[in-house]
Amino acid sequence: MNHTKRIQPTEYNQPVAIDDKPDGGISTSTTTSSQAGFHTNCTVRASTAAHAYCGILIPLFNWGEERFVSTEDYQFLEMDFSYSASSIDSLAISLINQRQTQGTQFIHYVYPQQGQQQIKLPLRQFMVPAWNAFDLYQANKPFEHTFTQANLLQVVTGDSKKDRQVTFDIHHIALTGKWLSQTQLFASILVVWGVILLTHLLLVTYNSVQQLQQQNRTNASLQKLNQHLKAQAVHFKNLAKYDELTGLLNRKGLNACYEQAIRAYFNKSQPYAMILLDIDHFKQINDSFGHDVGDDALRQVAKTVQFELREQDTLARWGGEELVIISPVENITSAARLAERIRRSIANAQILPSHKITASFGVAMLPNDDVEQWFKLADAALYRAKQKGRNRVEQVD
The missing domain is CATH 3.30.70.270 (Reverse transcriptase/Diguanylate cyclase domain)
Incomplete structure (x- = not known):
């Protein structure tokens, strides 16, 4: 059965515009949300900051909830969005684990084209970038090397230092996967136990047949040996009655x-x-x-x-x-x-x-x-x- 979680704007999970100002940059970003989705308008400006970027931060659950997305529950991140930029660059799509103070980011880079498009990203391909791992190391914070769980979705512009105007509208966000219903799970367990029981019965039957065949072989060998011993007894009995040199009877x-x-x-x-x-x-x-x-x-x-x-x-x-x-x-x-x-x-x-x-x-x-x-x-x-x-x-x- 398909398992899907759609991320839609509500009054409890409003997105947040992000830019490079905390890092000393001068880029700006604005974001709004409606029933049509999430709208982001970025003005990226080069500065003395190491990176010039802007984007949007979207909670996967309501703000303040201690809930996380796990790769055990979902397999893909699907997005349907429109993209427009004065200078085309990559987009860094991150799943963030906010449980840690610094926040572990699992990033997957995409290279969009102008206009509307759809992407489907496997969650297991999201990896921790080197700069994020270094920041966590500097802060003496533990981090996971591969994606296991997250509660924030972040979409930001790439690392290009060119001044550019970027606009993207995210119409659809969903986490998808497959899971079993209670009935299917119960049926699967029954099937597994049935297979185990059948395998056990087959093994018991096989061992019994093997033992029976071995017993039959043993009995046949004993019978053959008994016949041989009887023949030998008759032979030796006859030898006792016959002369070895002439083959005639003896006394x-x-x-x-x-x-x-x-x-x-x-x-x-x-x-x-x-x-x-x-x-x-x-x-x-x-x-x-x-x-x-x-x-x-x-x-x-x-x-x-x-x-x-x-x-x-x-x-x-x-x-x-x-x-x-x-x-x-x-x-x-x-x-x-x-x-x-x-x-x-x-x-x-x-x-x-x-x-x-x-x-x-x-x-x-x-x-x-x-x-x-x-x-x-x-x-x-x-x-x-x-x-x-x-x-x-x-x-x-």
Whole structure:
């Protein structure tokens, strides 16, 4: 909303004519006021005074009132005036703070043309002139460097020392600006508080979303870690059941086969045989060709044996160069035939180019629920095969 203060002549704020006589000059000035505005007639005469001037002093409020114009309330000084001069010069328009004894002046210079004209001066461009600041300093009076408040308006001629006749009629003086009504102010405050509240809610929502997303990321990471740990647990559990060199089951890995064979024994549903085989003269292979060649030979033997087995047969590494087969068969004869087929495959395989590899076998059927006794029977048969010249199959009848 526009905020305007018009300066009009009344019986309480009559203007005052001013000239350079207080400074030793001889210029003269007369001023009158009417509903049409303020009229000033100046006769400027050069003299020994430092400055030759004359003009008008207009109160912004009624004389004697302690009221002031502030840049916080207004933004511009607007004037509509007619100007006539025998020698054109500048006009010094001043806003004066009469609260101080000496009076701080905030001046804005304009350069009028002959005739009627309008000006609009920003209040923040009014500055304290050097001579006024010096006078205040000499009088030991404080002053403000920029315009903040004033209660008098002064219009005087410029600094030219030429004799001249100057007349100016001020038809309109107004201080203008923008301000908010009570309703607008209240609405603005509500808008500001609304923006603050909305910003707060957005920040709270944003932080909540961020925390939720972070929690989801954390949960996803924990779930992924848990899955990884489970996979690792399964992996290590499997490692405990398998032989690292051959990839076959180890002794622990045979426990499930033992349990299956014992259940079948009690149910009388399926006989099981154990076939123990030992690679003949394996130490000589390691001594002659090195342990790396021996390890590779053991892996090749395991592959050869695995090729001859059925899906229901289980092959494991018992230890060293010994392998064990748990096989569901009809009887000891069937188990011995399986062992013989494997023996021939190993003997005929080209595992080492310059060395023939053979194996000895011991075969035994599960006699009861004693796995240890079962192994001892198969091991005894294997021992007989070794004693009888190796590369053969012996069974427990």
